[in-house]
Amino acid sequence: MSDTKKFLYVNRKPPYGTIYALESLEVVLIGAAFEQDVSLAFLDDGVFQLTRGQNTDAIGVKNFSPTFRALGDYEVTKLYVERESLEARGLSEGDLQEITYEDEDDDWEEKPSIRVVSRAEMAKIMADQDVVLSF
Amino acid sequence: MSDTKKFLYVNRKPPYGTIYALESLEVVLIGAAFEQDVSLAFLDDGVFQLTRGQNTDAIGVKNFSPTFRALGDYEVTKLYVERESLEARGLSEGDLQEITYEDEDDDWEEKPSIRVVSRAEMAKIMADQDVVLSF
Amino acid sequence: MSTLHTVNKSPFGNTALSSCLGHCLTGDAVLLIEDAVYGALDGSAMASEVKARMGEVALYVLEGDLKARGIDAGKLISGAQPVGYDGFVDLVTEHDRTQSWL
Amino acid sequence: MSTLHTVNKSPFGNTALSSCLGHCLTGDAVLLIEDAVYGALDGSAMASEVKARMGEVALYVLEGDLKARGIDAGKLISGAQPVGYDGFVDLVTEHDRTQSWL
Amino acid sequence: MKIGVVVSEGPYTHQAADTAYQFVKAALDKGHEVPRVFFYHDGVNVSTRLSVPPQDERHIQKQWTALAQDHGIDLVVCIAAAQRRGLLDENEARRQGKDAHNIAEGFRISGLGQLIEMGIQTDRLVTFGD
Amino acid sequence: MKIGVVVSEGPYTHQAADTAYQFVKAALDKGHEVPRVFFYHDGVNVSTRLSVPPQDERHIQKQWTALAQDHGIDLVVCIAAAQRRGLLDENEARRQGKDAHNIAEGFRISGLGQLIEMGIQTDRLVTFGD
Numbered sequence: 001m002s003d004t005k006k007f008l009y010v011n012r013k014p015p016y017g018t019i020y021a022l023e024s025l026e027v028v029l030i031g032a033a034f035e036q037d038v039s040l041a042f043l044d045d046g047v048f049q050l051t052r053g054q055n056t057d058a059i060g061v062k063n064f065s066p067t068f069r070a071l072g073d074y075e076v077t078k079l080y081v082e083r084e085s086l087e088a089r090g091l092s093e094g095d096l097q098e099i100t101y102e103d104e105d106d107d108w109e110e111k112p113s114i115r116v117v118s119r120a121e122m123a124k125i126m127a128d129q130d131v132v133l134s135f
Numbered sequence: 136m137s138d139t140k141k142f143l144y145v146n147r148k149p150p151y152g153t154i155y156a157l158e159s160l161e162v163v164l165i166g167a168a169f170e171q172d173v174s175l176a177f178l179d180d181g182v183f184q185l186t187r188g189q190n191t192d193a194i195g196v197k198n199f200s201p202t203f204r205a206l207g208d209y210e211v212t213k214l215y216v217e218r219e220s221l222e223a224r225g226l227s228e229g230d231l232q233e234i235t236y237e238d239e240d241d242d243w244e245e246k247p248s249i250r251v252v253s254r255a256e257m258a259k260i261m262a263d264q265d266v267v268l269s270f
Numbered sequence: 271m272s273t274l275h276t277v278n279k280s281p282f283g284n285t286a287l288s289s290c291l292g293h294c295l296t297g298d299a300v301l302l303i304e305d306a307v308y309g310a311l312d313g314s315a316m317a318s319e320v321k322a323r324m325g326e327v328a329l330y331v332l333e334g335d336l337k338a339r340g341i342d343a344g345k346l347i348s349g350a351q352p353v354g355y356d357g358f359v360d361l362v363t364e365h366d367r368t369q370s371w372l
Numbered sequence: 373m374s375t376l377h378t379v380n381k382s383p384f385g386n387t388a389l390s391s392c393l394g395h396c397l398t399g400d401a402v403l404l405i406e407d408a409v410y411g412a413l414d415g416s417a418m419a420s421e422v423k424a425r426m427g428e429v430a431l432y433v434l435e436g437d438l439k440a441r442g443i444d445a446g447k448l449i450s451g452a453q454p455v456g457y458d459g460f461v462d463l464v465t466e467h468d469r470t471q472s473w474l
Numbered sequence: 475m476k477i478g479v480v481v482s483e484g485p486y487t488h489q490a491a492d493t494a495y496q497f498v499k500a501a502l503d504k505g506h507e508v509p510r511v512f513f514y515h516d517g518v519n520v521s522t523r524l525s526v527p528p529q530d531e532r533h534i535q536k537q538w539t540a541l542a543q544d545h546g547i548d549l550v551v552c553i554a555a556a557q558r559r560g561l562l563d564e565n566e567a568r569r570q571g572k573d574a575h576n577i578a579e580g581f582r583i584s585g586l587g588q589l590i591e592m593g594i595q596t597d598r599l600v601t602f603g604d
Numbered sequence: 605m606k607i608g609v610v611v612s613e614g615p616y617t618h619q620a621a622d623t624a625y626q627f628v629k630a631a632l633d634k635g636h637e638v639p640r641v642f643f644y645h646d647g648v649n650v651s652t653r654l655s656v657p658p659q660d661e662r663h664i665q666k667q668w669t670a671l672a673q674d675h676g677i678d679l680v681v682c683i684a685a686a687q688r689r690g691l692l693d694e695n696e697a698r699r700q701g702k703d704a705h706n707i708a709e710g711f712r713i714s715g716l717g718q719l720i721e722m723g724i725q726t727d728r729l730v731t732f733g734d
Contacts, residue, residue: 005724010471012391014280016338017305018604019487020474023645026684030716034724044391045280048308051340058334058354060492062531065340089282090313090345123395127375131723132471133610134731140594145369147289149382151440152407153734154617155372158515161554165586169594179289180382183410186442193436193456195622197661200442224384225415225447258293262273266593267369268480269601278490278604283387304489334496355500362598363475363506370601372482380620380734406619436626457630464728465605465636472731474612484614486688487646516617519649522690526700531688558616558661560652560706570656574704576690 005130006037011046013135015065016056021049022064024135029067032074039129040071043082043122047089050081050096050114065097072101077113084119140265141172146181148270150200151191156184157199159270164202167209174264175206178217178257182224185216185231185249200232207236212248219254272297274365278304278372281316290371291319296326301353301361303332307339310350317347324349332358374399376467380406380474383418392473393421398428401463403455405434409441412452419449426451434460477501478596479511480589482603484519485534486527491520494602495537502545509596510548511538512589513581515603518556521549523578539580549581550588607631608726609641610719612733614649615664616657621650624732625667632675639726640678641668642719643711645733648686651679653708669710679711680718 009028015021031038042050049065056063071079079099086092099113117125126132144163150156166173177185184200191198206212214234221227234248252260261267275294281287287302287309294300300323302309309316310331320329324347333352336343343352353361362368377396383389389404389411396402402425404411411418412433422431426449435454438445445454455463464470479498483490498508513520525535542549551561560576563583567575577583593599609628613620628638643650655665672679681691686707687700693713697705707713723729 003724007720007723012388012474013283014305014308014339016335017278017280017489020645023685027644027716027719031720033717034720036720036724043395044387045283045305045308048280048339053340053342054338055340056338058496059338059489060496060532061338061489063338088315089308090311090315090317095340119394123397126395126471127373127397127400129469131729132375132469133719133723133729134472134474134733138594142590142593147286147372148385149407149410149441151437152380152382152619155515158555162514162586162589166590168587169590171590171594178293179285180385180407180410183382183441188442188444189440190442191436191440193626194440194619195626195662196440196619198440223417224410225413225417225419230442254292258295261293261369262271262295262298264367266599267367268589268593268599269370269372269603276600278493278602285385303493332493355496356504358497359477359501359504359506362477362501362600368598368600370603372601372603378730380623380732405623434623457626458634460627461607461631461634461636464607464631464730470728470730472733474731474733484646484649484689516614516646519614519689524690524692524697524702524704524706526687526690526692526696526702528684528688535690554658557656558658559614559649560654560656560665562654562656567654572654572656574654574706576654576704576706 004037008039008041008126008129008132010041010132010134011049012044014045014048016061020135025064025067028076029074032076038076039078039080041080041122043085047081047085052097068097069099072113077101079113080122080125081114081116082119082122083116139172143261143264143267144175145267145269146177146184147179149180149183151196155270160199160202163211164209167211173211174213174215176215176257178220182216182220187232203232204234207248212236214248215257215260216249216251217254217257218251272365274361274368275300276368276370277302277306280305281309286371291323294327299328299330299361299365301330304335307331307335310346312345312347321347330361374467376463376470377402378470378472379404379408382407383411388473393425396429401430401432401467403432403463406437409433409437412448414447414449423449432463475598476507476509476596478592478599479508480601481511481513481517481520482515482601484516488604490602490604491534508547510550510592512592513551514555518551518559518561521551521561521578521581522576524576535578539578542580551581551583553583553585556583605728606637606639606726608722608729609638610731611641611643611647611650612645612731614646618734620732620734621664638677640680640722642722643681644685648681648689648691651681651691651708651711652706654706665708669708672710681711681713683713683715686713
């Protein structure tokens with residue numbers, strides 16, 4: 001068995017009202033250096049973290065949403081978003097930021113990092129991990 | 136107009152999982168010295184604060200539920216509990232502590248402090264206050 | 271005599287907004303702040319519950335919190351009114367009391 | 373391969389237990405701790421949603437948290453199993469991973 | 475009008491202290507009085523002078539201290555809530571036999587009576603929490 | 605088995621630190637190893653040595669310090685989360701130009717890498733939060 005473990009970061013909370021979303025992202029960025037098999041799950045209110053057009057000027061809190069677009073540079077390329085969670089909130093994939101990565105195994109082609117999955121698929125992804133970190 | 140204001144303490148959270156219920160009670164006890172017209176509202180998960188038979192030995196957290204029975208000595212005698220909140224949780228009034236006070240205007244007769252009210256009545260009680268403190 | 275109700279949590283994760291809507295009276299105002307601004311999204315699973323009270327209760331949404339979360343005003347339930355922090359202050363003074371649904 | 377799911381918030385105020393029940397798989401275990409122990413109350417508005425998964429998923433309730441909140445074991449949904457902190461540890465080791473629904 | 479404000483959650487973790495700050499600024503801009511802000515529950519954590527947020531983030535304690543100094547706001551930290559959570563001023567540290575204290579300038583530690591008094595003496599009371 | 609533990613909420617305010625403490629004690633009693641507990645988010649507030657809870661309440665920081673000393677547990681406080689919230693050790697206080705520090709004995713400040721490392725090196729990871 002290799003030293004590589006499957007790490008899943010589960011994001012169920014919206015951004016800005018609490019700090020969990022931002023501090024989750026800080027773990028992901030640090031964790032990227034450990035070369036594990038990393039996935040991010042966005043479900044329930046966590047899908048709100050990925051909406052496009054966030055502008056925090058009026059509330060005086062740091063806008064960290066651009067950081068999601070940098071994840072590809074850290075080789076974090078699997079962002080699973082639950083379809084049912086989007087739908088219950090009146091959102092569609094078009095309301096989310098475009099987040100991409102360059103696939104080194106495919107001539108550095110630019111590919112989408114966000115993968116919209118059903119609740120049943122999300123449950124299977126969760127069940128396929130070694131370590132689940134919840135935020 | 137007199138200096139007496141109507142103060143309502145709104146309790147919507149269950150005990151022990153968070154400290155709000157305990158720290159709300161601490162405000163009520165200190166506030167009693169100010170001789171205002173005080174009421175307490177228990178609705179939503181706040182009704183769980185009043186259940187009888189609480190025993191916190193195993194979790195290592197202080198059991199503050201006996202303090203509710205002392206409120207009468209502080210002349211805090213109006214504890215409104217929402218019926219719909221009890222019912223949604225499978226509780227009835229019999230699951231709550233008995234909390235009483237001695238009515239100085241009625242030959243010190245012992246009377247119940249808990250008054251179970253409907254949601255509509257609770258809404259009117261809330262609308263009849265000068266100051267609403269939420270926990 | 272009327273009340274300003276403030277709610278600050280997402281109604282998809284927490285029942286505070288539901289409870290608020292169940293307790294506010296005709297002529298009251300409900301102001302959604304922080305994560306509660308999602309409660310004003312049209313087309314969501316929460317929208318019909320909010321709309322059901324809109325005849326009797328005025329619905330306001332804190333604009334800075336909407337923008338922070340990337341919600342365009344066009345996505346709101348019809349009649350939901352964006353206000354700034356100055357509008358928040360006016361709502362507090364115009365109503366007889368403020369109740370926070372924490 | 374199975375998962376222990378822990379939930380710590382009251383299901384009457386927060387949707388964490390609902391989401392957990394919607395994502396756990398046959399053979400998994402759900403352990404209710406802290407304020408989530410109220411989710412095991414029979415006769416509540418939440419009971420039918422919990423019971424609907426009880427054939428496939430084992431339901432445990434942390435005993436110390438039940439007693440703290442004055443909930444008699446007789447008031448629990450049939451099949452909900454009280455466990456101590458030692459039982460909590462066993463559940464963690466018996467399942468392949470633990471997922472906290474915060 | 476006189477508006478009293480309660481902050482019930484700690485800095486950075488919840489938005490409450492930020493929203494309260496923006497609200498108080500707006501109230502003052504409109505000519506209202508905010509005689510006191512009462513910090514309760516985890517809100518007492520706003521008062522630590524040891525906070526070192528990242529350079530590109532706001533410094534919540536310093537924002538409050540500056541606002542209080544500019545407008546004469548009484549920033550009161552609940553003593554009971556503060557003791558539990560490890561917020562002490564110099565006097566309290568001496569009294570409790572602690573070797574350090576951490577309350578920032580502009581904040582003062584006092585009792586819950588100050589919250590009730592604020593409720594009695596202001597025209598409106600607004601709570602920011604979780 | 606080796607069990608790693610994460611504590612994500614502050615003391616007294618949430619039950620998380622209490623439940624985690626009871627869980628770790630039970631795991632040790634059953635012969636498991638708990639090599640490290642990682643304090644993140646408001647969990648860093650558990651590490652303050654300035655807390656003075658009422659006499660009839662448990663002292664959460666002292667409970668953790670004693671448990672760590674008895675069983676050799678590495679109590680790690682996340683540096684980034686701690687800086688935001690005003691938790692500093694002597695080195696950090698000097699480095700940041702602060703005139704006081706407040707971390708209790710038995711806790712050490714370190715980076716988020718310690719959390720990932722704990723996830724890699726333990727057989728199970730359990731998070732206590734809100």
